[in-house]
Amino acid sequence: MRSTLRELSDRVAAAMAALGLEGDPLVRPSTDPRFGDYQSNCAMGAARRAGGTPREVAEAILGKLDVADCCEPPDVAGPGFINFRLTPAFLARSLGRVPTAGEPGAERLGIDRTDHPTVVVVDLSSPNLAKEMHVGHLRSTVIGDCVARILEFQGHHVIRENHVGDWGTQFGMLVAYLRRTRPNVLDDLDRLVIADLEAFYVEAKSLFDRDEAFKKQSQETVVRLQRGDAETLRIWRAFCNESLRHCHAIYERLNVSLIDRGESFYNDLMPQVIDRLMRDGHARESDGALCVFCDGFQTREGAPLPLIVRKSDGGYNYATSDLATIVHRIETLGARRVIYVVGIAQKLHFDMVFAAARKAGWAGEGVALEHLGFGNVLSASGAPFKTREGGTVKLKSLMDEAVARARSVLESGGVIAAAGADEDAAADRPATGADAARAGMTSQEMDDIAETVGLAAIKYFDLQHNLVKDYKFDLDTMLALDGNTAPYMLYACARVRAIGRKAGIDFDSFCPEGGLVLEHPAEIALAKSLLRFAETIDQAAADLRPNVLTDYLYDLSKQFSRFYDRKQGVRVIDAEPPGVRVSRLRLCDLTARTLKLGLSLLGIRTLERM
């Protein structure tokens, strides 16, 4: 099964070709329902290139166009738009082909995999070890995971690499500090916890900055580490293990899986990177540092801006290790596409690293290197996101707070118990079906739901925003039950699942007989939305834009709510005749499966009850 958009595009392209017209068919979803479901904007451009008026060209294309199997006869409107209206018969036929439970491809709704699978590396999360993950790691982790899931769904072989900061001076500093001040800690490394490690780090850094002797001691420890001193390595490993344990506790809660491959992995590769650069004449010394100069990069004085790949003290820096990642990912992992999910502030750095990799010939034309940059997470007021004391906000505490707030939303029966809200409101509110569904829940079940809703809210809110912009982190908004939020969508999912239970049907083994009946406007609108899932994934993948997917899922949820609404919509469970009832239940099932699949591509779990 392929997307309707692609199908129409191919048809228009064929018609254009038959007329000898060049150009993209420019088929898009219509901007307004009055203009149908899809429109082609190709006639205006084609007319300019080939002569004639746009409307004449559009009419000529219509003459060659065969879409009778899926659309009403298309018409030409305005300056030369071609408008397409899908027929209910086509909608019913297309959705009817979606595999039902147990059929091959059912879990992916019959959506085709790419014809050209490639190896894609996604570089995501990448926290520094010895410190707790903080709010700054949220976006890379969540966006990177989402992008990986989408590309994986398309059939690509995706490798998620967690480029953790597990090497460098901070570790020498930490070891030296503990040796000097708390040797007992080193005797019992099993008892080390991340909070201690971070506290020690802060103390060590402070000492490092004011005590020359300690600074020297730290640097000597770094050298010992680099030379592979067994005892120093043992301590370093313990630090890394504890840090990674902390990170993976968070990844597990966030439902993110990835491979740790820290900077230390590239220790042996970095000298080779340097050797190759020097051997091939791509790098030269400048002020004692080894540099690669690429065209188009300037310092503030207008001089050529170097990418420093070896510092004047002989040490490597992050440019070196990033180049090493490129070499490893292309030459060893076989990547044809490498996506670095890193804050937008580092754009220049990656532009330079990529340019250097091209110059060195490591990344040829067949390899794409992409920096998927994103903006900052700001506080609700728009200021930088800090604790009251001015420190960084721990990711774990952020997650815990969201979960706690989700729990209080659940307990108040859907009325947000925000500060200042009227606490009596919940008591006065009449009982609802949702209340009844929650009535028999244990505290444990409520906890589980709160965990899912709270974390879904954070992730969804992040992914819902355009990547390049900063956004304001606002728990009230992301946990709201109305609007484009995770709770709204999870609720829509839970509602559909409840319909199955109430109707006495197990959707997980639902293999309906007979075709879909699409007559009511709400049925047709829901069917159209369902059918747009495939093209939405295409677009989200092509542009690496998760918010394309969130916007779609919100639209689908909305269409479902209308479909199921007692005024605007249709009866389902008690619908007559039986064929109509089955058809509507099938639409419900397709909605739930589409939402579940779509949310899973965002890394969000769905709920049976809420």
Added chain:
RNA sequence: GCGCCGGUAGCUCAGUUGGACAGAGCAUCGGAUUUCUAAUCCGACGGUCGCAGGUUCGAGUCCUGCCCGGCGCGCCA
């Protein structure tokens, strides 16, 4: 100083290689309720798309200049 990224409704944000009268949510106001989970649905109100020029059949989108905000610009990552 140079470069990059932003500026869209009171607020938070979408806006698909330029397409039809600029969209959604929140907030505000109004309507629907003996509930198939109303944690929902419908309606109203609300915009000089930062400003000024330009390109063209057509500009929130492209170009130029300016204003405001953020970030970056040789040995931290």
